[in-house]
Amino acid sequence: MYDVIIAGGGAAGFYAAIQLATEHPGLSIGIFERGKTVLGKVKVSGGGRCNVTHAAFNPTDLVNHYPRGKKELLGPFHSHATGDVMEFFETRGVPLKIEEDGRIFPVSDNSQSIIDCFLEEAERLGVRILKNYAIKAINPLGNGKEGWRVTTKNKYYNCRYLVVATGSNPKIWEQLGGLGHHIVKPVPSLFTFNIADDRIKSIPGISTQAYVEVLPNNHLASNIVVALKSKPVKKEAILTAEGPVLVTHWGLSGPAILKLSAWGALPLHALNYTFKIRVNWVPEYTSASLFGLFLTVKDVEAKKTILKTKPVDLPRRLWTNLVKASGISTDLRWADASNQVLQGLVEQLTQCVFRVEGKSTFKEEFVTAGGVDLKEINFKTFESKVLANLYFAGEVINVDAITGGFNFQNAWTGAFLAAKAIVAKEESLKDIG
Template identity: 40%
Template sequence: MCKIGIIGGGAAGFFAAIQCKLLNPETDVTILEKTSKVLAKVKISGGGRCNVTNVESDPVKLATKYPRGERQLKKAFRNFSTTDTIRFFEERGVPLVAQEDGCIFPVSQDSQSIIDCFLNECNRLNIEVKKNFRLDKIEQVSNGGFTLIAENANLFFDKVIICTGGAPKKSHLLWLEELNQPVIDPVPSLFTFNMPGNPITELQGSVVKHAITKIPGTKLTAEGPLLITHWGMSGPAILALSAWGARVLEEVGYEFKVTVNWTGIKNEEEIRTELKYCAEQNANKKLDKFGVFGLTQRLWSFLLDKFQVNKEKAWKELNKKEFNRLVNGLMNDEYPVSGKTTFKEEFVTAGGVDLSHVNVSNMESKIIPGLHFAGEILDIDGITGGFNFQAAWTTAYLAAKGAVS
């Protein structure tokens, strides 16, 4: 009987363990978790609702949502994609629902539904879960297999799947480097922008449905909803920038500027046309009494002050200089950023096991036969929208398939 050890009791670890048993019921599978709790990140993800995947099912389009790992995931998603994820959960009594933005959640809107599904499957399939197993070292056995050495036990497995999640520092990956498995320095991804002391933070809670954001001096740009918080800016238009710019922003110490196009329209002429139409239709109304481009009253009033446009004027009194200042401001509003904050309680990193040394078809190390990887331990990360979980499900499935073969 083949013994498979799964290191890490998170999303990828549980999914890999379950897939091992589904693909080959004769295997002996054990999940090894270093803490006293399993699936902790699943519990808090999506604000406690767990955004399990996304409606995007085309492998090529799906792969474009990953700043790191896009090329490898194009192939991987052909073997296990979002439709497979949906089928897995719904066949096990966890109905899912899609939101307008494409994010898919349990109908229950409770991450406990996903946790219960995994725990029930482990119980049904006779998968052992060992908690408080703090791995110190992995030793290869000369005639095949691995010995996992911990303070309280030494365990032997024929195959091992590493699902330990993202590491905040490279020092946390030294145990892999000791195996000569190349890793890429981890840096934070998916974080919000801090703007300490900036007056815009007084508008906390304001949401812009469609904004375009850019980092001046780079090619980094993103678009989507933007949220103003008490510490700065968040929302998909910011989080996507943080993901795509993870390494660039780390290099400048998270001290940079971000420009915001509040209109969500890239064409300046369209913005001018919209403002002219607004001025004609509301000629006698005061500027601050009628917002544009769906902006909230508070934000619109704030922007008028920032762009030095007299908001007590009527629209018909807006002169050419003020009109041009308004257009430019709405398109290229700039804010200094000083620091970052982790998005909610969800820690995502860029970096980890170097994909060039992993066989993507089965997630097996090209250096150490029998050692597989799944989830955020790999140098794979996605933007928000269920993409990080989908990468975990896909890589876990492929690792399991490779381990049982």
């Protein structure tokens, strides 16, 4: 018999357990983890450095990084957000640092610092960690008012409070659905774009600032019925993002692409991850202003070749590939380039269209959109509105964020408020007694 069983030995589960044990030392707490190890996602986060949270200290700013959960998390972030998380770790001997882009990491640059902190605190506070304890069933006792029964492979355990922090676990979602919760169908949220295109094929590792648009699938006008070929029409983009874009062996990644994948999780899934994007590799220029720059360069650098003269801030190898893609020969001088030729280069630089054929998981940091319907959660306590004494924390609910420490922040906040609510119930019972 446990007072509290926490399903899931990840970030949210440990954070909840430590908060509970700290605020109410008499509680018997068990973390049930299905795998052989705990805190696996913490270990790989941020390239093994653990991107703990993000330096968005104003809750109103913080919620803007959540495609799903923005409205619901505003109140919770007023109770527990970035500064509170930093204090949690730093008072437990893990100094943190804020990097230039706002991401927050341990000073050690090693996720093991976070893992060791959790394990040491759990041991010190008497939290039991049970590995290889896959949960086969969860059943409410008296609609949850009398507690919960958690069944593993070999036996069952009763508890008064159940905190579900299992992340993207389809089996747990199925069980919660069977208990009356509505589960929003999960789809991938953070992923990179698979693109097979000669313009980027040979230059993996190149990174540059760019403006990216996801185009409607019917990008060519369907209502043009003249005898000539259809003309492309400028339609409103489905999604847009500006930021660093990274060329990879399989296509495009980087913050701008990941932002599109998060905000576009549902529409891109509906398109079966087959769509077109338009990239402006020089976002400080429009097509017109870039053409004007080229006319100036044509006068000033008349005798130089276009291939070797790069008048814009762009990686050399990308410039070379786009010049060649424009059909410009290696020895063509600026003076000899017609307006039509220059316009072709402008198009490659500011309206470079790629066809995306599929997606790839962003490293090991797999995130989904979907989970327990937000309408069925009390966001003051993270308790279920459907069943008593059932709490949620982390990605098990339909909240997800862009990359940068925001998904962890959701986990920390939910875990904290669930723990706080359980402690408040215990204190009220003590007062009654």
